[in-house]
Amino acid sequence: MSPSTAEAESGAAEAIHIEQLHKKFGDLHVLKGVSLSARDGDVVAIIGGSGSGKSTLLRCINCLENPTSGVIRVNGEEIKLKADSHGHTVPADRRQIERIRSKLGMVFQNFNLWSHMTLIENVIEVPVHVLGVKRDKAIATAEALLDRVGLADKRDVYPAFMSGGQQQRGAIARALAIQPRVMLFDEPTSALDPELVGEVLKVIADLAEEGRTMILVTHEMKFAREVATHVVYLYNGLIEEEGPPEQIFGAPKSERLKQFISNIH
Amino acid sequence: MLRGLFNSVQIAVGAFGIGLLIGTGGAYGKLYGGPVMRDLLEVYTTIVRAVPELVLILLLYFAGTDLINRVLEAMGYARIDVNGLVAGIWVLAFVQGAYATEVIRGAILSVPQGQIEAARAYGMSPGMMLRRITLPAMLPFAIPGLANLWLIATKDTALLAIVGFNELTQETRTAAGQTKAYFTFFMAAGALYLALTLVSNVIIARIERWSRRGTPSVAGGGR
Numbered sequence A: 001m002s003p004s005t006a007e008a009e010s011g012a013a014e015a016i017h018i019e020q021l022h023k024k025f026g027d028l029h030v031l032k033g034v035s036l037s038a039r040d041g042d043v044v045a046i047i048g049g050s051g052s053g054k055s056t057l058l059r060c061i062n063c064l065e066n067p068t069s070g071v072i073r074v075n076g077e078e079i080k081l082k083a084d085s086h087g088h089t090v091p092a093d094r095r096q097i098e099r100i101r102s103k104l105g106m107v108f109q110n111f112n113l114w115s116h117m118t119l120i121e122n123v124i125e126v127p128v129h130v131l132g133v134k135r136d137k138a139i140a141t142a143e144a145l146l147d148r149v150g151l152a153d154k155r156d157v158y159p160a161f162m163s164g165g166q167q168q169r170g171a172i173a174r175a176l177a178i179q180p181r182v183m184l185f186d187e188p189t190s191a192l193d194p195e196l197v198g199e200v201l202k203v204i205a206d207l208a209e210e211g212r213t214m215i216l217v218t219h220e221m222k223f224a225r226e227v228a229t230h231v232v233y234l235y236n237g238l239i240e241e242e243g244p245p246e247q248i249f250g251a252p253k254s255e256r257l258k259q260f261i262s263n264i265h
Numbered sequence B: 001m002l003r004g005l006f007n008s009v010q011i012a013v014g015a016f017g018i019g020l021l022i023g024t025g026g027a028y029g030k031l032y033g034g035p036v037m038r039d040l041l042e043v044y045t046t047i048v049r050a051v052p053e054l055v056l057i058l059l060l061y062f063a064g065t066d067l068i069n070r071v072l073e074a075m076g077y078a079r080i081d082v083n084g085l086v087a088g089i090w091v092l093a094f095v096q097g098a099y100a101t102e103v104i105r106g107a108i109l110s111v112p113q114g115q116i117e118a119a120r121a122y123g124m125s126p127g128m129m130l131r132r133i134t135l136p137a138m139l140p141f142a143i144p145g146l147a148n149l150w151l152i153a154t155k156d157t158a159l160l161a162i163v164g165f166n167e168l169t170q171e172t173r174t175a176a177g178q179t180k181a182y183f184t185f186f187m188a189a190g191a192l193y194l195a196l197t198l199v200s201n202v203i204i205a206r207i208e209r210w211s212r213r214g215t216p217s218v219a220g221g222g223r
């Protein structure tokens, strides 16, 4: 499957390129040949039912899961894979994976802030210790980011003392602090109380607005429709339908997608 | 007797410290090592924890020093007198390491998996992940167990008396034997052990509070 023509014509560089990705957990074939690409500035929303493989697809991009087969390119660099002694596919070059990961800002469903660090320590951790940024410079950047997500006053607070929505905004600041080429979101609002969802979505929408490249797994259809430039509907490990949001939500072709959308609403 | 106390503390600190290192390595090996490594560590922790410490100390002390000397002789060197302090530290460290392995392994398993995953997702190398994330994050779960180990370490030094080492209990026995004031001296020794424990408790409580700085208190009411 090729990226939509409108995106291809924009001429922006390809940030993520996935080709014929397969993932098996033992006998369970979760991804059955998925191809996907995101150019700079794209906001790709991945939607689909529970268990369709959305998280697995996202996690393969930074090798949190090792793909069984297929090609993944990040920033034009292909992730090198090899078979280990058990016949599993594993990264061939740990340093390459670490380098690629440090350019991808991942935001998790459960925030996953480091509990033994204050918010600001969380945000400067990767810049200082992985990327080698000077500490005072990292702190200045982090303070600006916390200000941006509305958490300037939580600077020295530990994650356990913040609400879910605050933690998730903090996690977004942590991701932004590495100046990621691409942001990866895995259902960033589904662990939140309904009244906290809005504040997090607003931060993400702002990022989309300023042209950040993002891949977003979400159950928030209305939100996906507003911010995405491209929507991918995953069904049972395969892309059932993809296209611009107006098409996917306005004029879906596949029966399954029609059903899926009407069930959500 | 004070010299004995000093020796005891020295052994306990050394044994506990080395035990911690063994325990950290052991826990990592057990969790992430290959099958052979895991089996070896399983044998180590099982045997050491199953056999009474007194037996282990006799075994390791006498067999250990004998083994070293045999190796030295075989290599054409002269026999050496193994320093009692050093031997005591290593023997107890070997025992402590087995318990610490289990305590730390359990604590690492208690760290929310997501935090370790986040470290991976941001490109931390395994070594950095251990230093920056896993160890500090598991600390609140490990402190109670490790605190127990420390107190056991201070008392286990008494067992070294049987191999003739001049730690607190041995010094007490000598002093008591000479003066025949057994009751007084052993009461005093008991008081010294108690004092050691009380001081330890104060320090442990501080460390525990620090390690739990990111955890809301169970009782509620903030920090």
Ligand SMILES: Nc1ncnc2c1ncn2[C@@H]1O[C@H](COP(=O)(O)OP(=O)(O)OP(=O)(O)O)[C@@H](O)[C@H]1O
Pocket: A025, A028, A030, A048, A049, A050, A051, A052, A053, A054, A055, A056, A057
């Ligand atoms: N580590 C794993 N080991 C074994 N099976 C797994 C693992 N991770 C995911 N799976 C399985 O793979 C399938 C796809 O899971 P995935 O988490 O990608 O679904 P999802 O689309 O993100 O669903 P949800 O909307 O519920 O998050 C599921 O059947 C799941 O049980």
Ligand SMILES: [Mg+2]
Pocket: A054, A055, A056, A187
């Ligand atoms: Mg999921």
